[in-house]
Amino acid sequence: MSMLLSGRAVGASTVKLTRREKLWRALATNARQAVSSLGELWRTPVWAFVTVAVLGVSMTLPATLHLLVKNIQQVSRSYDQSFEISLFLKNEATPTDIASFVTILQGDPDIAKVRLIDKASAMAEFKQQSGFGEAIRFLDQNPLPDVLVITPSQNLPSAAEDLLQKLEKERFVDLAKLDISWLERLAALMALMQQAVYTIAVLLLCAALLVIGNTIRLLIMDKKAEIEVMKLVGATDAFIQRPFLYTGVWLGIFGGFLAFLVIEFMILWLRAAIAKVTQLYQSDFVINSLSLAEFGVLMAIGTGLGLFGSYLAVRSHIKAIEP
Amino acid sequence: MLRFDQVSKGYPGGFVALDKVSFELQKGEMAFLTGHSGAGKSTLLRLISLIERPSTGQVIVNGVDLADVKVKQTPYMRRDIGMIFQDHRLLSSHTVFDNVALPLVIEGFTGREMARRVHAALDQVGLLDKARCYPATLSGGEAQRVGIARAVVNKPPLLLADEPTGNLDPDLSKDIMRVFEAFNQAGVSVLIASHDLSLIARMRYRTMTLKNGRMINDGLLHSEAQA
Numbered sequence: 001m002s003m004l005l006s007g008r009a010v011g012a013s014t015v016k017l018t019r020r021e022k023l024w025r026a027l028a029t030n031a032r033q034a035v036s037s038l039g040e041l042w043r044t045p046v047w048a049f050v051t052v053a054v055l056g057v058s059m060t061l062p063a064t065l066h067l068l069v070k071n072i073q074q075v076s077r078s079y080d081q082s083f084e085i086s087l088f089l090k091n092e093a094t095p096t097d098i099a100s101f102v103t104i105l106q107g108d109p110d111i112a113k114v115r116l117i118d119k120a121s122a123m124a125e126f127k128q129q130s131g132f133g134e135a136i137r138f139l140d141q142n143p144l145p146d147v148l149v150i151t152p153s154q155n156l157p158s159a160a161e162d163l164l165q166k167l168e169k170e171r172f173v174d175l176a177k178l179d180i181s182w183l184e185r186l187a188a189l190m191a192l193m194q195q196a197v198y199t200i201a202v203l204l205l206c207a208a209l210l211v212i213g214n215t216i217r218l219l220i221m222d223k224k225a226e227i228e229v230m231k232l233v234g235a236t237d238a239f240i241q242r243p244f245l246y247t248g249v250w251l252g253i254f255g256g257f258l259a260f261l262v263i264e265f266m267i268l269w270l271r272a273a274i275a276k277v278t279q280l281y282q283s284d285f286v287i288n289s290l291s292l293a294e295f296g297v298l299m300a301i302g303t304g305l306g307l308f309g310s311y312l313a314v315r316s317h318i319k320a321i322e323p
Numbered sequence: 324m325l326r327f328d329q330v331s332k333g334y335p336g337g338f339v340a341l342d343k344v345s346f347e348l349q350k351g352e353m354a355f356l357t358g359h360s361g362a363g364k365s366t367l368l369r370l371i372s373l374i375e376r377p378s379t380g381q382v383i384v385n386g387v388d389l390a391d392v393k394v395k396q397t398p399y400m401r402r403d404i405g406m407i408f409q410d411h412r413l414l415s416s417h418t419v420f421d422n423v424a425l426p427l428v429i430e431g432f433t434g435r436e437m438a439r440r441v442h443a444a445l446d447q448v449g450l451l452d453k454a455r456c457y458p459a460t461l462s463g464g465e466a467q468r469v470g471i472a473r474a475v476v477n478k479p480p481l482l483l484a485d486e487p488t489g490n491l492d493p494d495l496s497k498d499i500m501r502v503f504e505a506f507n508q509a510g511v512s513v514l515i516a517s518h519d520l521s522l523i524a525r526m527r528y529r530t531m532t533l534k535n536g537r538m539i540n541d542g543l544l545h546s547e548a549q550a
Contacts, residue, residue, distance in 0.1 A: 025431040025432075025433065028433045029428075029431055029433075032433075225412075225414075228412075229412050230425065231401075232374075233402070233425055233426045234398045234402035234429055235429045236398045236429075237398075322374070323374050
């Protein structure tokens, strides 16, 4: 490494190092710089905390939105399972026709369940629930059709749609109806919301990146004299940069962890309120918190942000400082 | 060890800091570089330490033409040159030990080997007992000696000093010069820029005088020059 070897009696670079020793030295240097960067943060706790807080907040918001979307998806998935096709049968179908039709349908592998609501019971139910009881008595015949309620064996909207088209062509079927349009609308809304979440996340993460970059830039300016001296005694740019990169990584890790704590606390706080609501609706909905994988992603994003933000600052500013 | 060949350095705006300067410093030689402020002493040292590059001419250090040293190689080049500054440039947030250890840390030394070398360097400048002190608690002379210890800790073959006694009283200056003499006797080439003519005259070493960027005298400083 030395350029003037011959003149250097016992210079460091004249000592021959094996590859393992070199690796060991590099690791030792890195570990020392990582730990001293952490110590540096510890010496300026207020400054460090403010940066970590900004990072934490800018990661908390998108992560919370992500959780919201995830939980709504969970709810809507339970609705997805309630596809039902209503078959309104033609008037001319006799009870025998209907019975044989039901038997045929029950043999169809695409159909999980067939339920018959015949004219008479439909009428009885209508009388009871509609409040038109007296008026209906004046009708000379029952206008309601026989209805078959079909549950498809597959829970996919597309499968239900296919089944619908097949059943529509049956001889006794007057009208087949599958009410999934509101589910489709919900799915579209969810997709829109998910995209909005991602957009907001990207914007906030950009802001976090700038905050880290600026923090590191101020740190570099603060250590200008030190950097000059290090350059004068022969430190490479990489050596000077590394502590700042480690500082960025530490900030990112702490910011990510702060976001995680805030989210967990928020869920803990909301859990009781949500339990009350779901109890009133007699639903067994339980709010989902971050999974281990999502926690990992959160920490990885934090670390990545810290590293990239500090890299942006370091790349331009360290080079600019010359003795 | 060090050779300047018709070296000029001009700055934008037409100011010429060095004008066709040529000289050679032998291996193990000690020499002074003198002249008024602005005569080009600092510029000359800055050319050797690659802080600046010459406009024309060649600077050759131990057979290496500095024009061939790429920007990326500059740090490695500087590790072979011990530099001492008038304001000693110690890091105030680090102890004396850490300051002296800096060049070794940069080269990847660790643990006992590093401590041994730092203590040896501090011992050579007589400040072994101050290792745990912070620079702010040192006197001017002590701080300068720490600066010297940092410059020699990785045993460079060439020492450059820019006004090392500029802020010191005559007695302390003499002490510092003795430290340089000791390193010179151990085989290190030493080039000291100073305008302290009386001190230089008493030391009786080769003296190069710069005036307005030109080398006007190279040799022993005559006593009449002190006037």
